Amino acid sequence: MRVSVALFTADLRVHDNPVLHGALREAESVVPLFVVDSGIREAGFATPNRAAFLADCLADLDAVLRARGGRLVVRRGEVVQETCRVAERTGAGSVHLAAGVSGYAARREERLRAALAEAGRELRVHEAALTVVAPGALVPSGPSGPSGGGRGKDHFAVFTPYYRRWREEPWRAPLAAPRAVRVPRIRSAGLPTAASLAPGAASPELPAGGETAARRRLRLWASGPLADYAERHDDLAGDATSRLSPYLHFGCLSPGEVARRALEARGPGADAFVRQLAWRDFHHQVLAARPDAAHRDYRPRHDRWRHDADEIAAWREGLTGFPVVDAAMRQLRQEGWMHNRARLLTASFLAKTLYADWRIGARHFLALLVDGDLANNQLNWQWVAGTGTDTRPNRILNPLAQALRHDPDGAYVRRWVPELAAVQGPAVHRPWRLPGPDRAALAYPDPIVDLDEAAARFRRCRGS
The missing domain is CATH 1.10.579.10 (DNA Cyclobutane Dipyrimidine Photolyase, subunit A, domain 3)
Incomplete structure (x- = not known):
């Protein structure tokens, strides 16, 4: 029986998920895997708010998979090591992963590819799982670097020309949620709690995480408030934004599906909202091309910052x-x-x-x-x-x-x-x-x- 691994990272959903879909299409049995990454915590990226939201997301993902006959397999430790161990113990021939844009994600992908290849296994990376348009899909034809005409050789450095191309680009067709997920016998750690992911108390009014909550919020947003978004999105007291950003960050929603749902509503509100999704893609393609922009000035101004x-x-x-x-x-x-x-x-x-x-x-x-x-x-x-x-x-x-x-x-x-x-x-x-x-x-x-x-x-x- 052929087995593949679907390694979840920032794509904690079953609807329109190229990683899960690709793994299921390739094998009769799939390991839906999430590794509680020790490297994230050591690097300081694990915070109480995101830990609480992530715990909700994983519990919901497990419940959604169980409703389809499967379950979420959880491991703790270093991602590459744990993924390779799961692949070895299940005899999986391939691992499916969503492409990331940070330097950390790129290094993880490189190490995982090498480790799997050494064992005779393949890594299959899905480029448009976390954005509407894959970060490297739109490359300007004009010369120069980030300071020349708003264009870099390998990415757009100014939003407006990027947005024009983004709207012209064909979007990936949405993928249906699987009806059934068959999981081989494999040990799993328990679902993590917020406290086990990061010490400290979360903000008292944090929203609930997970795909179920995300899809409910998306339905409510698309059915009404979206129409007024162009006029009201800057109204501080009106709170007229979608509040979908946490669900997009954790991949509880597919940004491609959200963009399509918005455009189906038509009108200036939908156009203005989709433009914000394009901004999200724009920043992803910049960081993918310039990972050091996470901590270095993209365009140095030689600032002599004050520190009071x-x-x-x-x-x-x-x-x-x-x-x-x-x-x-x-x-x-x-x-x-x-x-x-x-x-x-x-x-x-x-x-x-x-x-x-x-x-x-x-x-x-x-x-x-x-x-x-x-x-x-x-x-x-x-x-x-x-x-x-x-x-x-x-x-x-x-x-x-x-x-x-x-x-x-x-x-x-x-x-x-x-x-x-x-x-x-x-x-x-x-x-x-x-x-x-x-x-x-x-x-x-x-x-x-x-x-x-x-x-x-x-x-x-x-x-x-």
Whole structure:
């Protein structure tokens, strides 16, 4: 009986999963394998929020597989070693894996391929399992590197030309979920708990993980709120985004299926939402081509970053004295998630208003975001800091202007900053301007920086 291994990584689903589909098509019996990777924990990527969400995802994946006659096989240890052991003990001729884009994923794939080949087995890598369009599928024809005309030799360095090509590219046809999964006899460790994956408590309002929850949220989103996305996606208080990012990060949803479902709805809301999925693919193709962009400036600006420990601590704790920044940072701690517009303005505040190294902010976000994705997190931070792919690298998002535009009556601020709950209307964004007695009654800090002085300092230091 032919056996293959489907090695799950960031594709924790059975619907439209090329890895599982390929393994089932090739063999009569399949080992759906997940390895609790000791390397991830040692590298510091295991955090309480993502650990709790991952535990949910794995429990749900196991339940979905059991409903089809199978089960999830769990091992703990080094991924290459454990995968090879499973392949040897089951006599599997091949291992199927989704292509990753990080340097870590590339090294894992290389080592796994070599180890399997030494034992006479094959590694089959599925390129478009984690994105709508495979990271290396769109290569610009123009010359030059990242700074020339927005094009690199091996990837697009500017979003707009990439998006035009992305929309023209034929998408992979979606794959049906298998009706049955037959698993050979093989030992499995128990499903991991959140505590076994990472120490510490998760954010109290973390969403439930797993494909079942993901598909439920997708149905609700596509059937109604999606239509208004173009008009409302920046509304901080309205919370009118899909909140699908954690499920996309863990692969509980196929991004290709999500894009197709959105376009079936038609209209400006669907187009605007699909454009955001293209941004996700864009960042994946950049990181696949430039893995060091996870920690090095994609476009160096020779910044002389400041490091004021008190200012950075105030930013982390949501005590900057700028209510919309503080509301966003507190939402992050409470939910393990932050509205996209809030991510932009808090990142701009740290990197440009405080002129602190973007890597400090990126690490903090990765420590708390349940959707903390290396490609999207690091490259969005670089975009905001002006060291990445932004064609206007010296733009500064003014937190007051952003607040008045995207939270005009202050509802978002009052939700997350209880000290200001009694301040009505847009005045909540400038509590330092309240009359003396009213200001004195608020247990809320003064601004830690003057915005005009900070903007002038940034322009002077950046040399713009």
